[in-house]
Amino acid sequence: MIHSKQIHSEGFSIINNVFTENEIENLISLIENATQKDSDNATFRKSQDLFAIRQFHKEVPETLAFIFNENLNEIIESNFGKGYFITKSIYFDKPEKSNWFVAYHQDLTISVDRKIEVENFENWTLKQNQFAVQPPTEILEDNFTIRIHIDKTTKDNGALKVINNSHSKGIIRIENLDFENEKETICEVDKGGIMIMKPLLFHASNKTTNNERRRVIHIEFSKQQLPNGLEWSEKTIFQN
Template sequence: MNSLNEINTEGFTIINTVYTESEIEKLISLIENNTENRVDTATFRKSQDLFAIRQFHKEIPETLPHIFNQNLKNIIASNFGEDYFITKSIYFDKPEKSNWFVAYHQDLTISVDKKIEIENFENWTIKQNQFAVQPPKEILENNFTIRIHLDNTTKDNGALKVINDSHSKGIFRVENLEIEIAKETICEVEKGGIMIMKPLLFHASNKTTNNERRRVIHIEFSNQILPDGLEWSEKTILKV
C-alpha cells in the first residue's frame, strides 16, 4: 500500500529514513543552542515530564531548511500537492523518566489570529496568548500532520498508539469509541523517520518505561482559506 492510500484508509503512515544521522544531529544542535538558557514563556514549557516549544517554526526558524530537506518536500508534494502551508508546530521532548501520558483524543482545534463569530466555528479558547477554535470537520478532514522523530520511538518510550481508520468517522466523543473491537496500532518510528497522520485519527501516548528520551517535531499543514477574514495565526508558506 502506498503512503497516500494508507493515510486515506488507515489515517496514518510511517516512513523511515527521511533524514540522515547528520541531518538529525544538526536539528538537535540547533534546538539545544536556542533553548539552553530559555525560561518558561507563552511558547516554552518545561517540567520534569515534558519540555515543549509551541510555535516552534517561528521560535527557531533556523531549523526550517533542515526540516524541509528534499526527501520531505518530495513526500509532501507527491502525497498532497504543493499548495499546503504550515499552520502549527510544536517540539516535544519527553525525558527519560517521564510519567507524562496523553489519553485517546482527536486534534480538533486550529490556531487563528482573532475571535470572530462564524457559523460552525465553536469551542473558542485562548492558550499561550493565542486563539484556538474548532472549525467545521471539512477543514480538519483536509489537513494533515507530520511528526519528525529525533530519537527511536517505541512502545516503551511513548510512541503514539492509534485507532486505525477512526479518522473516517467524523468528530465524536472518545467514550463512544469502541476501542475493544477496533484495531489499535502502536506507531514505532526510527530516529530520522516520520509519521504522517490525519487530525481526526484517535491517538494517545503512554508513559515512558525504558528510560529512553523521545524528541518529536510536530507540524500541522493545511491548504485552506478561512472564512470572513479569519487567518491562521502561525501560517508559514513553504519554500519549494
Template sequence: MSYSTEIDSKGFTIINNVYSNIEIDKLISLIENITENETENATFRKSQDLFAIRQFHKEIPETLPFIFNENLKNIIESTFGKDYFITKSIYFDKPEKSNWFVAYHQDLTISVNRKIELDNFVNWTIKQNQFAVQPPKEILENNFTIRIHIDKTTKDNGALKVINNSHSKGILRIENLKIEKETICEVEKGGIMIMKPLLFHASNKTTNNERRRVIHIEFSKKELPDGLEWSEKTVLENLTANQIL
C-alpha cells in the first residue's frame, strides 16, 4: 500500500528511518543551543509537563535544511505532489515524568496574519499576538501534518492514539463519532508520522520515564481569500544541509 493510499483510507501513515542518527543529533544540538539561552521568548511555553516552541521553523530556521532532507522531500512530493508550503510548526518536548495528556480532538484551526470577517471562517482567537481561526472544511481536508520523532515514541511515553478513518467524517464532536478502530502510533527515533488534521487523535500520560520530543509541521497549498494570509507561511525551496554546515 502506498503512503497516499494509506493516508486516504486511514488518515495517517508511519514511516521509519527517514533521518539518520547524525541528522537527529544535529537537530537536537540546534534546538538546545536556542533553548538553553532564551527562556523569555513569547513563543516558548514551559511547564513541568511540557516544553513547547510555537512558530518553530521561524524561531530556529537553521533546522530547516536538516528537517527537509532528501528523504522527506521525496516523501512529500511522491505522496502529495508539489506546491505545498509550511503553515505552522511546533516543537514539543514531553519530559520523562510528564503527566500531560490530551483528549481526543481534531486540529481545526490555522494561524493567520489578521482577523477578517469572512463566510465560513469561524471561532476566531488571538494568543500572544497570533490570530487563529477555523477555516472551511475544504481547506482542512487539503492540508496534512508531519510529525518528526526525535525520540522513540511508544504507548508508554505519549505516542498518539488515533481513530482510524475519522478524518473522512467531517468536523464533528467525538461523542458523535462511531469508533470502529483505534491505533496507537508508535514511531522509532528518526521516523515520522503523517496525518490529516481532521483525524481524531489523543495522547496519554508518560509512564516509562522516557522523554518524547516531536517536531510538528503543518502544510497546505491553498491560498486564503480576500487578503487573509497564512501567518507562518514558508515556501520550501532548495533547502540543503550544505547551506549551514
C-alpha cells in the first residue's frame, strides 16, 4: 500500500478497507462508553452541530489497540518510515442535521507543553490550559495527519474538500491562491477507510445536507525533536 507519491504530489491520499466492520464497531463502543461515563470532561466539546473529544488518544486510550492494526502500521511505515509518534488527536462527531462547516485553511499550529521563547516559533495561543504555537515550516512539512472514517463520508455529509498540491506552496494566505487555476477535490471515504493529508494542504468542509452522521478520528504525527526543552504536549509512542 504505497501512496507516498500521491501524498507528496497532491498532499493527500485516500485508502479504503483499512479497518474491518468489527474493528469499527469496537471503536464506536469504546467511544460511546467513554462519553457516557465522563460527559462533563473539559476536553469534550458538545454543541448542536458538533461533538468533539480533544486529546482523544489520552481520553480513550483503549482505542489505540484497534486503531494501530496491521494495515495502518504497514501504511505508516511504507509511506513515511519509522520513528513517528502521535502529537495530537481529536474525535469529531458531526450529527445528522449539522450546519457546522469549516472554511479553507492550513493546519499551522502544534500542541506543546509550555510557552518559552524559541526562535521561529510564533503566534502562541492558550485554550483550556493547552498551549499551541506555529512552528517553523520545515516541521509542518515533515508531519502528516491520518483521518479514520467511522462512517461513510460523502460530499453530502461534510467530506473534506481540498486544494490539490496546495501544501507545496508553503504557508500562504487563502486570498493568495488563484482558485480559477487550482484543482479542488472532494475527499469521499468509505466507512473503515482513511484519508492521509499534509498539514499545509488547504482543506475545508461543508454543512451536512443528507441527514447522515459523520464521525472521524483525526490523528497528527511527527518525528521531530523540538528545540530548547520544548516538548509535544500529547506525544505518545505507538507500536508499529
